[in-house]
Amino acid sequence: MATAQVRLTGAAQADAFQRPARSLWTDAWHQFRRHRLAMVGLVVLTFLVLATLIGPYLWTASLSDIDFSRSLQGPSFAHPFGTDDLGRDLLARALSGGRVSIAVGLTAVFIAITLGTSIGAFAGYFSKLDSPLMRLTDLFLSLPVLPLLLVIIFLFRDTLRGMFGPEVGIFLMIVTVIGILNWMPVARLVRASFLSLKQKEFVEAARSVGDTDGRIIFRHILPNVLSPVLVAATIGVGGAILTESTLSFLGLGFPPDLPTWGRLLFDAKDYLDFAPHWALFPGLCIFLTVLSINFIGDGLRDALDPRKTA
Amino acid sequence: MGRYIARRLLIAVPTLIAISFVIYAILALAPIDPLSQFGADPRVPPEVRENIRHSLGLDQPWPIRYAKWFTALIQGDLGYSFMSHTPVLGLIMQRLPNTLAVVGVAYLVGVLIAIPVGMISAVKRYSLTDHVATTLAFMGFSTPTFFLGLLLIIIFSITLRWLPFIYNSNLQITDLESLGVQIKQSIMPIAVLGLGNAALLTRYVRSEMLEHLPLDYVRTARSKGLLERVVIIGHVLRNSLIPIVTLIALGVPNVFGGAIVTESIFRVPGIGEMLVRAIGEGDIPVVAAVVFLFAVLVVGFNLIADVLYAVLDPRIKYS
Numbered sequence: 001m002a003t004a005q006v007r008l009t010g011a012a013q014a015d016a017f018q019r020p021a022r023s024l025w026t027d028a029w030h031q032f033r034r035h036r037l038a039m040v041g042l043v044v045l046t047f048l049v050l051a052t053l054i055g056p057y058l059w060t061a062s063l064s065d066i067d068f069s070r071s072l073q074g075p076s077f078a079h080p081f082g083t084d085d086l087g088r089d090l091l092a093r094a095l096s097g098g099r100v101s102i103a104v105g106l107t108a109v110f111i112a113i114t115l116g117t118s119i120g121a122f123a124g125y126f127s128k129l130d131s132p133l134m135r136l137t138d139l140f141l142s143l144p145v146l147p148l149l150l151v152i153i154f155l156f157r158d159t160l161r162g163m164f165g166p167e168v169g170i171f172l173m174i175v176t177v178i179g180i181l182n183w184m185p186v187a188r189l190v191r192a193s194f195l196s197l198k199q200k201e202f203v204e205a206a207r208s209v210g211d212t213d214g215r216i217i218f219r220h221i222l223p224n225v226l227s228p229v230l231v232a233a234t235i236g237v238g239g240a241i242l243t244e245s246t247l248s249f250l251g252l253g254f255p256p257d258l259p260t261w262g263r264l265l266f267d268a269k270d271y272l273d274f275a276p277h278w279a280l281f282p283g284l285c286i287f288l289t290v291l292s293i294n295f296i297g298d299g300l301r302d303a304l305d306p307r308k309t310a
Numbered sequence: 311m312g313r314y315i316a317r318r319l320l321i322a323v324p325t326l327i328a329i330s331f332v333i334y335a336i337l338a339l340a341p342i343d344p345l346s347q348f349g350a351d352p353r354v355p356p357e358v359r360e361n362i363r364h365s366l367g368l369d370q371p372w373p374i375r376y377a378k379w380f381t382a383l384i385q386g387d388l389g390y391s392f393m394s395h396t397p398v399l400g401l402i403m404q405r406l407p408n409t410l411a412v413v414g415v416a417y418l419v420g421v422l423i424a425i426p427v428g429m430i431s432a433v434k435r436y437s438l439t440d441h442v443a444t445t446l447a448f449m450g451f452s453t454p455t456f457f458l459g460l461l462l463i464i465i466f467s468i469t470l471r472w473l474p475f476i477y478n479s480n481l482q483i484t485d486l487e488s489l490g491v492q493i494k495q496s497i498m499p500i501a502v503l504g505l506g507n508a509a510l511l512t513r514y515v516r517s518e519m520l521e522h523l524p525l526d527y528v529r530t531a532r533s534k535g536l537l538e539r540v541v542i543i544g545h546v547l548r549n550s551l552i553p554i555v556t557l558i559a560l561g562v563p564n565v566f567g568g569a570i571v572t573e574s575i576f577r578v579p580g581i582g583e584m585l586v587r588a589i590g591e592g593d594i595p596v597v598a599a600v601v602f603l604f605a606v607l608v609v610g611f612n613l614i615a616d617v618l619y620a621v622l623d624p625r626i627k628y629s
Contacts, residue, residue, distance in 0.1 A: 037445070142325050142612065143332070144604030146567040147585055151333075151597055154589045155340035242454050246571060249456045250586055262454075269460060269575070276464045283457035291452035298448075 028227075031303035038299020041292035048289055052098035061089040075277055082277040084267065094282050097259040102289070104175055104260070105241035111179025112240075113233050116186025117225075121217055123187065124194025134191070141184045149243070152177050153252045167258050174253065178240050186232050193225045227304035234300055238293035245286050261286045315617050322613050329605045330380055337598055338372035383602070389595040393588075398599045402581060409580030413569050416500045420507035420565075421558060425547075427508075428515025432523065433542055443512065450509025455568050459502045459575040466498065473498055477578040499576045503568050507561060514557050518550040552622045559615035563608040 032038060061079070066086045075082045081090035123133035153173060160169035197203065198221065206220050245262025247253040249269075254260045256267065261282040268278035363369050367378065382389065388398035431443040467475035474495050483489050522528065523546060531541045570582035577583065581600055588596035 037448075139325060139328055142329060142605065142609050144563065144567070144601060144608050146570055147601045147604045148333070148336075150570075150586070150589055151601060152336060155336065238452065245454055246456065249454070250571065250574060252589070262456075265456060265460065272460060272464055273468050276468065279457075279460045279464070283454070283460065286457060287449075287453050290454075291449060294448055294452050 024227075028300075028303040032299050035295075035299035035302055037295045038302075041295030041299070044288055045292035045296065048098065048285070048292070049102060052095055052102060055095040056092065056099075059091055059095060061092045081281040082275065084271075084275070084278055090264070090278060090281060093259045093264060094261065094285055097261050097264055097282065098285055098289075100171070100254065100258060101241055101244060101260045101262070101286070104171065104178075104244045105237040107171075107175045108178035108182070108240040108244070109233050109236040111175060112182040112236060113186055113229060115179065116183035117190050117222075117229060119183065120187035120190025121194055121222065121225075124191040125198055125213070125217055125221070130191075133187075137184050137187050140181070143181065145181045146243075146246070149177055149181060149247060150250065150252055153247060157252075166255050170254055170258075174244055174247065178243050182236065182240070186229060186236075189228055189232060190225050193228070194221055197221050197224055231297055231301045231304060234293060235297040238290040238297070241286065241290055241293075311620060314620055318613055318616055322609050326606065326609055327380070329609070330383065330602055331376065333598060333601050333605070334376045334379060335372070337594055338375065379598070388599040391588075391596050392593045393591050393596075398595050401584065401596065402599060402603065405579055405581050405584050408578055409566070409569055409573070409582060412496065412499050412572070412578055412580060413503065413565050415496070416503035417507060417558075417562065417565050419500060419504035420511055423504070423508040424511030424515055425554075428512040429519060429542065429547055431512065431516045432519035435520065444516075447509040447512045450505055450512075453506070455502055455506055455571045456575055458505065459498070459572060462498045462502060463575075475576065477576045499572050499578055502572050502575070503565060506568065507565060510561070511554070511558065514554055515550065518554055519546055522546045522550050552619065555622060556615040556619045559611050559618060562611040563604065566604060566607055 066088060079089050079091065081094055084090055084093070119133055119137065123130045123137075157170060157173060160173045163169060164172060203216060203220060206216050211220070244253060244260065245265070248260050248262030249266045251266055253266075254263050256263065259267070264282035265279055265286075268275065268282070271278055360369075367375060379389070386399065388402070390396065391398055391401060394401065427443050427447075431440045434440055463475045466473045472494075474491075475498065477495050477499065478491075481488060481492055481495070483492055527549075528541060528546055531545045532538075536544075566582070569580060570585060572578070573580045573583035574586050581603065584596065585600040587593075588600065
């Protein structure tokens with residue numbers, strides 16, 4: 001029994017020598033591929049992103065051409081998603097709208113993650129900053145997010161529209177406000193990891209060879225915090241897309257000439273009885289995008305969890 | 311314990327003051343004229359406009375206006391609506407019961423779905439039931455509330471014609487028939503709000519139960535010869551409920567946020583619908599009051615969650 005065990009480990013070791021080096025990310029990828037729903041999510045999301053990026057070049061119907069003779073038509077070969085009240089092609093509108101929706105999700109999360117990681121890193125690393133920064137985090141966590149978003153966008157959109165033009169202004173505004181109201185969970189997460197990691201020997205070693213605080217934070221501690229942040233970011237993109245579409249649905253998002261998925265639903269909601277297709281397709285786009293992102297987030301969480309990788 | 315609760319209460323007060331300040335500052339610094347309704351009217355001469363500004367105190371610097379607004383606020387005076395010229399407090403009180411009814415029932419439905427489904431999902435992990443429940447839960451919290459609302463309207467109001475899609479607030483419940491109408495018109499708003507929350511809570515219940523299932527006390531309970539049902543419900547579920555109860559409390563403000571959307575879709579005359587309308591009309595006193603009310607909800611339920619956790623889990627010592 002004992003010899004068998006020894007021989008087995010010996011064989012396993014020899015095997016390990018021949019295998020190519022495994023990094024955290026290849027391990028994670030192997031784990032991720034086993035999560036069936038996450039893989040489906042990845043395929044669907046890739047398809048949707050490619051469709052919004054390349055689609056408008058392939059599907060050349062105009063998104064703003066008005067033709068009353070074909071208004072409110074259901075799906076047909078000429079207009080797979082149907083047309084709206086002004087006879088505009090809804091597939092073209094959904095494709096270009098998706099580009100904006102996805103861009104809003106990515107940019108807003110980028111802002112939230114940058115803010116949250118910096119605040120969390122500073123709070124966790126410098127003990128003096130910990131208490132004031134965490135009070136600030138608690139304060140932000142107590143803000144009523146959706147009502148405040150609505151109010152801020154209503155109050156400031158005209159000013160920003162004047163400063164940056166109607167499209168860029170609204171984009172900047174929505175992205176910034178969503179980012180500023182969503183950094184808190186990431187900050188808490190990063191702070192907690194920093195608090196435990198800064199006690200570790202490798203940080204002490206780095207300090208003993210004269211590394212500066214900045215180098216220790218960015219080169220040594222931050223890479224160890226990346227995986228939970230990545231999971232939070234992935235799920236955050238889905239959340240930001242939902243928030244943007246909610247704002248647009250309440251009429252406080254993008255203007256009608258820049259039809260995001262939420263905006264299309266806002267326009268469609270008064271025509272539900274004779275043109276349900278108008279609401280159905282953009283709604284399905286939001287649903288599929290967010291669902292795929294959530295599955296991918298779940299897969300990443302499993303894949304990057306060090307307790308799970310054998 | 312008493313001291314811990316008292317300290318938490320003491321932290322909540324400055325938090326609320328800070329939030330009221332932030333809300334007021336945003337409203338005061340916004341490039342929008344509270345008198346724009348008059349301003350657009352060229353018949354109002356500038357002197358009259360100045361007089362109105364003066365009589366409303368709008369010519370004072372905003373920190374002073376904030377101090378006055380806040381002093382009035384803690385005395386229960388929320389000011390007057392620009393639109394209806396009636397006290398804001400009265401308007402809120404008129405609409406709050408509708409919101410509380412819809413949100414309350416919806417959340418209850420959500421919890422009642424989530425606990426059994428999450429429990430079964432955890433006990434029969436990786437079974438067909440678990441996979442179905444997990445997939446449905448993911449679908450539930452990936453569906454935008456407004457899209458689910460529109461879908462339900464398309465299916466149940468337009469295609470099947472079973473349910474009305476506009477909420478009639480003037481309905482008086484006098485007999486069985488009007489009660490039936492009330493139930494019918496409440497089904498969709500409650501379903502939209504409840505299902506999304508059920509999805510999220512199911513995940514919490516499942517993962518919490520999974521943490522507890524492999525623990526020693528569960529094995530002890532089984533080895534004593536207890537029925538599996540008693541082990542799961544009396545031991546595992548009971549212990550898992552401690553964090554879940556706090557999560558349920560923390561989720562309440564989110565449900566109120568969701569009510570903003572749901573009420574707008576079904577035109578339920580609650581405070582969420584009032585907020586969206588007041589924002590559209592630039593009715594600043596109403597906006598300030600409702601946003602502050604939402605802040606009170608968030609802070610209040612955070613407090614309740616913390617206190618519940620302290621009460622329910624005797625292992626945690628608070629100094």
